[in-house]
Amino acid sequence: MGWCRKQAEATAEAVDVYDLAPHPAPNYDACHEPQAPSPFILHPVMSLTAQAPPLPVRPSAGAAVCLHCGNAVPRSRGDGYCCAGCLAVHRLLSEAGLDGYYQLRPRHIRPLLDYFERRASLDWLDAHPGAQAGQLNLAVEGIQCAACVWAIDKLARRDGLVRLGVNSALGQLSLRFDPERFDVRGYLETLADFGYRVRPSEDGAGADPSRGLLLRLGVCAAITLNTMSFSLPFYLGLSEAGGDLQAWLRGLSLVLTTVAVGYGGSYFFGRAWRALRHGIAHFDIPVAIGLAAAYAGSLWAFAHGRADAMYLDSVNVFLTFMLLGRFLQERTLLANRRRLLTSDAFSHACVTALDPQPREVPWAKVRSGERLLLQPGSLCPAEARLEGDRTLEFDLASLTGERQPSAVAAGETVRAGARLLSRAPARVTTLRGFDASALAALLPQERGHEDLPVLWRWSVKVYVFVVLAAAAAGLAWWWPHDPQRAAQVFISVLVVTCPCGLGIAVPLARTLADQRLARSGVTLRQPGVLDRLRAVRQVWLDKTGTLTLSDLELADGRQLDALATGERRALMGAAGASRHPVSRALYHELAARGEPYPDDGAAEEIPGEGVRYVDAAGTWFLGRSMHADGRAWAALSRDGLVVATFGLVERVLMDGPQSVQRLRDLGLGVGLLSGDRSSRVDDMARGLGLTPGEARAACSPQDKAERVADRPSLMLGDGLNDALALGLAVVSGSPAWERSAVADQSDLSFASGSLAWLPELFDTARALHRALWGNLIFAWSYNIVLVGLALSGRFSPLLCALTMPTSSLIVSAATTRALRR
């Protein structure tokens, strides 16, 4: 049994002590809010030792680089870590004796800013047939480098796993184990503690969809090398006339090429045929035409003994490069899909209906007048009246984007989208159905599928037409003079115009752009984002949760280290028993330091005031206050005497002013859209170097949407209140610490403690655009020259064997150079 589960049970016992109201026992399994887990399972940081060892602390004066991730440490933290997540994982690695991690990791990895939101439920494991069969294929999020693979492997060996496969490129885990002897849940919980989020693979058996392409690529590459070596003697002077050797070399080349075209080429023929049947202009069509024409022409030349029209080695080179490009493309798409697993926060959202008997119902089926049971941490799906006789605390951050904890008395209205902060479940009666609620209007709509980028559509349509026209013209011109030469010209035009360079350069460019963005902490979640980005003229930024981290942060974490053991335990007991933002911030810092949750106390939350915690040492009280200007305090007292006070701050992303200036230098407008009050928005705008006219405060979701619709915009937002604006933006983005359907529908996700990734995104899009158009211009110039040669009858298989790989290498090198930072 994992440490976390033990803690959950211990904490649940504590709940029973204080929660004497006649409510049913909380149903933890029915809590569907992974982005805001229940405090009862809010212990993502395990402790591998009973007593947390002292942490390696670097003095604040020299703490420029995070000890875990290697990124810059903000001034607000003086403990040598950029965030509590990095602190937690660094401590766990150290406790587990896995310090070798830091010898293997690159200089920078992604900071674990979303560590406390990363943990997902493992409820699916009980019903998964693989758990009983001892065979699991999982998608995993969080693998960044060889060090992660090493750590996951080491943890598996420590726990006695029989066989583990880690596909770091695609984020896949395959586990083979003895269900009787291996605690798979414990192992997966350990992975979650180390920051790796797992979910059953959506690809069924876990097979890599690009594996078929890899097989084709390998076979065709081997054949290509052999056919090239068989052609080499002829290029070096071996006479075509007579002899067994010539016949064998040509014959073997033809047989091998037939195998390559039949096996590797079938991929393109099948896709081109499907595209034609559906009337789609796809890049596979010219590829298939070029391949078929080159092979058929070479076959004809072989049958007629025309060595000057035999392009067998070129056919193979072309096919291999096309497969390589397609393999790169497939792998990039798969890796992007896996880098951020989707959230099930809203897409499968359910709530407990009480009548006629308790049952789970989807939000969409909630009707007016229905009695619901809200679990701690869950959202109220529709406007409802609070039943019973207790005052409970709710937060409207999901709707407004701002942290607004407020107490709701019995009989008062709970707004749709309000999240229950109190630890006691709430009974409510809906005043309207979900369809008519404010929440339904804010939920994001699924985006349609993207069209193919303009470059591809244009290439396919024009390219095919021009190629066929040129070949037909050559045939028509030469036929009256020399029918044999006419056929050779026809074939050579089709061969020379095979889109070899584009086929390899375009996927390569997209792969390099994706890797460049990944290094900045950006993950593209939808296709065509970098193409659409060129249309953007305005960047709109939400404030809370986007320019700031979603949670408050302790102003000085070293205060916790100065507390006595009993005081720290009491603080953990009180803070861990509440969902209030102030309590959560304290809890995260304590949990990151390995403070175990005490199992001998009882906590009671007093809405609007704080948490009372009683243990053997006395009666403790964690009071808290949040001011409208964003400042927050907490005070821990024992038997009425204040023991310690804590200041909490809203952490703003670093490099804001420089990033805004760089965006302006790129010709983009920048603005701030916030639902917060104007004094706070003005402060943030000044900090970013924005003018008062560029910042808009007290914006409703509709206000934000109107602004975004005014100009082609990139919108960054994090909550339901931003969903309308994000849906209207040309490009939308959400922070990785936001776990909701809003984030899942966004075009991109970012995980960085700095805003420097934003101008980098535009730089990358422009570099990609330059690379693609540069390649296209090169390809057309190259083709015009060589088609001219082919039409004049001067083209030869030797020239083709030289120019085709050379042109591909040139465009690949140019692409790499254009996208290298």
Add this chain to the structure above:
Amino acid sequence: MNVLIALIFLSVILAALAVAFFVYSVRNEDMDHSLQLSLKPLEDDP
């Protein structure tokens, strides 16, 4: 000349063997876990 033809056949057979090993390796999922396999030399002796 016959020797050359024999050598060509030999090279084709060797290439076929290489392809067969490659296919076996891919089906054995070695390519999927290439990074994991590359870390094997770092392991301590049991």
